[in-house]
Amino acid sequence: MKIGIVCYPTFGGSGVVATELGKALADNGHEVHFITYRQPARLDFFSENLFYHEVAVTNYPLFDYAPYELALSSKMVDVVRFEKLDILHVHYAIPHASAAFMAKQILATFGITIPVVTTLHGTDITLVGKDLTYKPVVTFSINQSDGVTAVSEDLKESTYSHFDITKDIEVIPNFIDLNRFSLQPKDHFKKAIAPFGERILIHTSNFRKVKRTQDVIYIFKKILEKVPAKLLMVGDGPERVNCEVLSRDLGTCEHTRFLGKQEAIEEILSVSDLFLMPSESESFGLAALEAMACKVPVVSSNAGGLPELNINGVTGYMSNVGDVEDMAQKSISLLKDDDILNQFKDNALKRAKEFDLSLILPLYEKYYQKVIALS
Template sequence: MKIAIVCYPTFGGSGVVATELGIALADRGHEVHFVTYRQPVRLDLLSQRIHFHEVHVPEYPLFHYQPYELALSSKLVDTVKLFGIELLHVHYAIPHAYAGYMAKKMLEEEGIYLPMITTLHGTDITLVGKHPFYKTAVNFSINQSDVVTSVSENLKQRTLEFFDIKKEIEVVPNFIDISKYENPSYTDCQRSSMAKDDERIITHISNFRPVKHIPDVIHIFNKIQKEIPAKLVMVGEGPEKENAEFLCEQLGIMDKVHFLGNSNEIDRILCFSDLFLLPSKAESFGLAALEAMVNRVPVISSNAGGIPEVNIQGVTGYLSDVRNVDEMASNALKILKDDATLEKFKDNAARVAKKFDILNVLPLYEAIYLKAYKTR
C-alpha cells in the first residue's frame, strides 16, 4: 500500500513509534511517506520506499500563532494526489487527526476517499487533549477517524472516560525490533566510560517534562548511592533539566550524575545500564521502559497509566505508587544488591520485552489498514 504517516519528528515516543513503524512497513514492501515539519530523528535512511515531505509554515507577522494545521492539511492533499497515497496514519491526535480530517474532506470534494487511522499516544488524551480548550475538536476528530488505535489498554479506558467516543478503539501496543538487538550495529559497550567496575549504572531517559517527575529520579538515585557505589546517567533535554542539575548540586552528588543531553543512540547507553528509572506521574505505555528492557535493563517505575502493561511487578522490575520515592529506592536496592539477583531481573526484562517484537505487532497494523481500506 501507499501510506502517509503524520507524526511529531522529535525524540518523543510517539514520533519514535511512528518512524519505526514506517521503516518496518517499507521493509515489508509498502511505500511510506512521512509528512511532518522536520525529518523524524530516527529516520536516517530515505529510500525508494521511504519518502519525507516537509511541511513548511512560513512566518507571517499578522499571525500571533502560525497555522500549522492548515499547512499540514494542504501538504497532505497535495502528497496524496501526487503520489497516489491510499491511506493516512496519524500519530498523536493533536492536531494531526484534525488536519487529517480536513485533508480527507478536501479530497472527497475531488472524488478521492482517504481512510484515516488515528493512533492515540497518551498526552494527546491525558494531558493536552482533555483540556476544555481542545476537547471538542479532539473528540470530533477522533470520532471522524476510520479506525482509532491506542497504545495500551489503560489509554483506551482513559480515552473512553474523558471523551464521548463512538468508535471502537483497538489496542495495538508499542513495539521494538528484536532483531536489532540480536545483531547490534555496534560491537563495543563502553561501560568504563561511565563508571568504575564496582559501580552500578542507573539510567533515566525522557523529555524532562514535569510529567516525568525528574526530581523523583534524582531523589531515588540519591538514596541508592548512599547504600551502594553507583552512577546516574540522565539522557534527554527538556524544561526540568536545569532544576535537576541544581538539585544534584544541592544534594552534593553532581560528580555521580552524568547529564548527556539528547541521544540518537540510546542502545549504546542502555547496553551498560543496570537499572532504569521511570517514576512518571502519567505514562500511557512507557516506551523508554520497553527500550530499557530489550537491552536487559530492569525497571523501577511508578504504576501510572499503562506502565503495568509493560513492567511486570517482581519480574522485570518493581512498580510503586506515584511519588513513593522511598519504596522505589528500596526496590532498586533489592534488584542491585547482588549480581545473581540483578542477572535474574536482566534476563526477565529481555524475555518479557520479546512479547513486544515488531513481528507480532506489525501484522495488527496491516490488518487494520486493510480493514480501513475496505471502507472506501
C-alpha cells in the same frame, strides 16, 4: 499499500513509533510517505519505498500564530491526490487528526475517499487533549477517524472516560526492533563510567514535568547510601536544569552524568543495570521497553499503561507515583544481589521479546486493510 504517515518529527515517543513503523512498513514492501514539518530523526537515508514531504508554513506579519494545521491539511490533500495514497495514518491526535479530517473533506470534493487512522499516544489524551481548550476538537476528530488505535488498554480506557467517543478503539502496543536494541559489549564504556564496578542506573526522557525527573535524583540519593552507584541522565528538556541543581544540593552530582540527547541510546543502555521511570503518567513507556530489550530491569511508577509492560517482581518493580522511598528500597534489593539482578535482567529481555516489531507490524497491516475495506 501506499501509506501516508503524519507525525511529530522529534525525539518524542510518538515520533519514534511513527518513524520506526514507517521504516518497517517500507521494508515490508509498502510505499510510505511521511508528511511533517521536518525530516524525522532516524530517516536520513535513501530507501526506494520511503518518501518525505515537508510541510512549509508561510508566515505573514498579520499572523501572531502561523496556521500550521492549514498548511498540513493542504499538504495531505496534495500528497493523497498525486501520490494516490490508500490510507493516512496520523500519530498524536493534536492537531493531526483534525487536520486529516479537513483534508478528507477537501479530497471528497475531488471524488477521492481517503480512510484516516488516528493513533493516540498518551499526552494527546491524558494531558493536552482533555484540556478544555482542545477537548471539543479532539473528541470530534477522533470520532471522525475511520480507525482509532491506542498504545495500551489503559490509554483506551482513559480516552473513553475523558471524551465522548463513539468509535471502537483498537489497542496496538508500542514495539521494539531487537536487531537494534540488544545488549552490546561496551566494557570500555562501563569502565569509564564506573571504574570500581559501581552499579549503573539510567533514566532517559524529554525531562518534562510528567516524567517526575526530580524523583530520579531523590531515589538515587537513597540508593547511594546503600550501594556504590552511578546515575546516567539521558535526554534534555525543561526539567533538566532543576535536576542538575537538585543533584548538586543533595551531593549526588559527582556520581551523576547528564548526557543530553543521545542517538545511540542502545549503547548507553548496554552498560546499565537498572532503569528508573517514576512518571506521573505514562501511556505505555517506550523508553522502558527499550531498556528491557537491552536486558535492563525497570523500577517504575504504576501509572497508566506501565503495568501492561513492567511485571512487578519479575521484570522490575512498581510503586505508587511519588513514592520515592519504596522505589529506592526496591532498587536497592535488586542492586545488592547479583543473582537476583541477573534473573531480572533475563526476565526483562524475555518480556521485551513479546513486543518485537515482527509481532506488532502485522497488527498495523491488518488494521489498515480492515479500515480500507470498510471505507
